[in-house]
Amino acid sequence: MKAKLILETGEVFQGKAFGYISETVGELVFNTSMTGYQELLTDPSYYGQIVITTYPLIGNYGINLEDMQSKGIKVKGFVIKEEAKLPNNFRCELSIGAFLKQNKIMGIKGLDTRYLTKLIRDKGTMKAIITTKELTQKELKEKFDNFTNEEAVKNVTCKEKYRISGIGKKVGILDFGIKENIIESFKKRECDITVFPAYTKSEEILNSDIEAIFLSNGPGDPKDIPEIIENIKKLAGKKPIWGICLGHQLLSLALGGNTVKLKFGHRGGNHPVRDLEKNKIYITSQNHGYVVDKLPKGATLTHINLNDNSVEGMKIENLNIRSVQFHPEAAPGPEETAYIFDDFLKMLD
Numbered sequence: 001m002k003a004k005l006i007l008e009t010g011e012v013f014q015g016k017a018f019g020y021i022s023e024t025v026g027e028l029v030f031n032t033s034m035t036g037y038q039e040l041l042t043d044p045s046y047y048g049q050i051v052i053t054t055y056p057l058i059g060n061y062g063i064n065l066e067d068m069q070s071k072g073i074k075v076k077g078f079v080i081k082e083e084a085k086l087p088n089n090f091r092c093e094l095s096i097g098a099f100l101k102q103n104k105i106m107g108i109k110g111l112d113t114r115y116l117t118k119l120i121r122d123k124g125t126m127k128a129i130i131t132t133k134e135l136t137q138k139e140l141k142e143k144f145d146n147f148t149n150e151e152a153v154k155n156v157t158c159k160e161k162y163r164i165s166g167i168g169k170k171v172g173i174l175d176f177g178i179k180e181n182i183i184e185s186f187k188k189r190e191c192d193i194t195v196f197p198a199y200t201k202s203e204e205i206l207n208s209d210i211e212a213i214f215l216s217n218g219p220g221d222p223k224d225i226p227e228i229i230e231n232i233k234k235l236a237g238k239k240p241i242w243g244i245c246l247g248h249q250l251l252s253l254a255l256g257g258n259t260v261k262l263k264f265g266h267r268g269g270n271h272p273v274r275d276l277e278k279n280k281i282y283i284t285s286q287n288h289g290y291v292v293d294k295l296p297k298g299a300t301l302t303h304i305n306l307n308d309n310s311v312e313g314m315k316i317e318n319l320n321i322r323s324v325q326f327h328p329e330a331a332p333g334p335e336e337t338a339y340i341f342d343d344f345l346k347m348l349d
């Protein structure tokens, strides 16, 4: 069936529908990773977004149920060049088309995704619609105007607190839409993990028997969740705090720093970052549309992005706080910054 990708700026691209056939509207972003489409689709930080992949062939190694980053697909739509209909891998359990269908997520294929990426790079992130219908200008405008992603964290956080026992350090995680591999990274280090829903009050967190607080990744604009920022203010200085991606942005806002929206974001598996403490360059996995542009008072810059010199990490020594913008848990992407989890845990010794 024919389908169209319609951009907020008016451009229309003709392709074919795949996955679940419906209609979808979201924020259009691109990811440049060459592998890892399953992890990308299930990463809750993409909630509300339609994702374009620059890599031309998607689905060639299929989908397995082990590499999910959350329960089910979180993107709002998927834009690709070519769908691999005959996946081939010993871990493959289903095809990309079947996976999208099962999760009721619409895809469009047959588009020049590299051209689209250049367009987003020039014009900036914008809203888009994937549809099989003919829509009038008025209908389109209404659909774009009605789309917001302000409730994103509420929609992806866990509903109830849960525990994963371990013999190591006791870590309390605030779940803003956590990726499975972050939990795995703490499990691998034998941590005793308590996961709290995003809106858990600071008192409940501080009254539990945890040694440190971890603020997770998550979708949307960090400025959309002022209640959580207020909560983090109350946690700062009481226990060591670590943050990744949204967690890092929220920490900055809570302590007097600032965040801004990037023109087209960082999403991919090859973003070079300099660790200023180790004076080493690492290739990192990234997925964010916002960035810290002003550090909180007393914070030291620990990491910078070598493509655009943006903030990639910070520490506030007197408050025992450390955070990074990139994804040390990878999934998908390079695993060479996994040392960040060890650095976090060392703060407890």
Ligand SMILES: NC(=O)CC[C@H](N)C(=O)O
Pocket: 045, 216, 217, 218, 219, 220, 221, 222, 244, 245, 246, 247, 287, 288, 289, 290, 291
């Ligand atoms: N991966 C994340 O945690 C993303 C953080 C935030 N939603 C952003 O886009 O910048």
